[in-house]
Amino acid sequence: MQLCGDEYSLKKIIHIDMDAFYASVEQREKPDLIGRPVIVAWPSKRSVVCAASYEARSFGIRSAMPASRAKKLCPEGIFVPPQFHLYRQISNEVKLVYRRYTDLIEPLSLDEAYLDVTKNKLEIPSATEIAQRIKTEIKQITDLNASAGVGPNKFIAKIASDWNKPNGICVVKPKDVLRFISPLPVRKIPGIGPATEASLKTRHIHIVSELACISEAQLVSWYGKFGKRLFNLARGIDLSPVNINRVRKSLSCETTFEQDKTLAQIESEVLPLTEKIWNQLSSKNLEANTFHLKLKTHDFRNTTRSKTSPKPVRSLEELKVLVQHLLYKSRLPKNLRYRLVGIGASNFIQPSIGGDQPRLL
Template identity: 55%
Template sequence: MNGRKIVHVDMDAFYASVEQRDSPELRGKPVVVAWRGKRSVVCAASYEARHFGVRSAMVATHAERLCPEAVFVPPDFTRYRAVSRAVREIFLRHTDLIEPLSLDEAYLDVTENKTGLATATKVASTIRQQIREELSLTASAGVAPNKFLSKIASDWRKPNGLFVIQPAEVASFLTPLPVGRIPGVGKVTEEKLVRLGMRTVGELRTLPLNELQRMFGRYGQRLYELARGIDENPVVPNRPTKSISAEDTFEQDVLLAETEPMIRRLAEKTWLASRKESRIARTVVLKLKTAEFRVMTRSQTAPEPPASQEELTQIALSLLQKVGTDPGQRFRLAGVGLGNFRDPGESAEPSLFPL
């Protein structure tokens, strides 16, 4: 192990919790942060709403069917950003090595901390206590020797929990975990591993490196290391966002003209994700994958970035006109992305290499 002490802090049901904190009449009720309508998706759900199966990124109408008593609240990203800044101020009392992942979660390297607390566990406990006392919100935290393990740990006792993985406990902790808990192991990779009899991380450890590399290419090396609890990636403060995107595979291959409903939903997901960023994206990207697995992208970089979800949606839909394929061509996947991020007020020089 590298001797680092990493804390991953994850605010509990952040947007919904802020709404419940600021509006006492919402406390104890199933709150869904979303605009109503069949084109809308859920930004966040309180734990009361999650009890009914409501989850982030779910289509809002589906959430309403699962939980007819849900209270829908339109998102207020200006307020969420302000609370996120207050949380970050608490982090900064303890360390300058902070890597935000979004408005509601971050990695902190507390190998050395500013307050002289004896252990990383005490740092995490203090941070959670300060968030609770000063902001009337709860956060879960994971403490571990690296980023990979700390993120798993922060989810272990959610909500409002703290879980610690000591260096000597790494192997025993990982051994029974399903392989799907490893970052990057999606449904397809998990199914492939399960077919090979690799259901747990412990079973995955029995595969030699060259075999994993043969099956998964460069990712095979990463799989080999993570199965052993190895993650040398440092906490990188102020890592600039390069792109934000959402993509999905159709239940069955569709014609180009039939992709509009999916593109509308993906544009909303991408727009909501981009609201977590302080920087502004100037390039819109449309991605399509044909039934033959050929990837096509079209992009537009304008002097002014899209100013609303509807504007992003219209740009993405207009890029469909630039695809120019055989009318009978069918597609299996669509994606909408934002890139070319800049700080507010930074001049937008035309990119020589648009996404």
């Protein structure tokens, strides 16, 4: 049983992920939407999809896709604007369910969290039973479904919660970890994005068991510090604790153009990015005071402009104005062509704390 050391086999971690959260909330609020393709998106021309119901997903609609594309894929789709205050309220109700079992909770967003139930308040020895109970209580209180993954660490629990979605539960016992992860595509490993996936592919590494054949020294020489983590993850080892004080310092998103663009042409690209960053902030229950506009010129020089507002930005409209200001009032060279635009946020506070909010940073 002691597959990978004590710490590895002694933890009991649950990852809970609400199913199609925003879209399911909308269906709960308006029962005539149940069973129909619901697409949550801001009502603007260049909007991006915040969330899609399972019915909408069957048309190929995914989060972060342009709403115009979603409309083409599913003309009968029902578009509704997000109601983050409501999602936040329900997220808090769900958190109270977790708290009956443990205070070791690491929220990842409004609809996802890690729970360490190794020692739990009700002294229930089975993490599977706790996960089942949590799912049932969430359903009773919110009328929404959640999926749960149970494993000996965060990495395994997170992959497991996705396994039997929606309304599923998947338990990976320590002795089954290697069998569970070996056939998975490397892309399932958190931190492996399209670029690392492509780079591994050129080295003929497609699945986790192939990654596990590479030495630590080799992986470090390819990917630096991340290589060391990859070496561990490929063996199902993740010693990162459930971090109740995880504080994000910044968030960002960016777009690289197929063809370089002038400043005037960039405006249409900036709007969906502004929404994306706003949705990310909302989903992580954060408000930000500082926003950054990043541009990369055609010859790969980076230019950044930042603006800090005295109060945190409280609406998407306010943020759009701020970003327009960054784009037009910060003396960016108009005659250049750019290959990339990005928007970042930092200087966060957490709005749910209420009243006079303490600064996290």
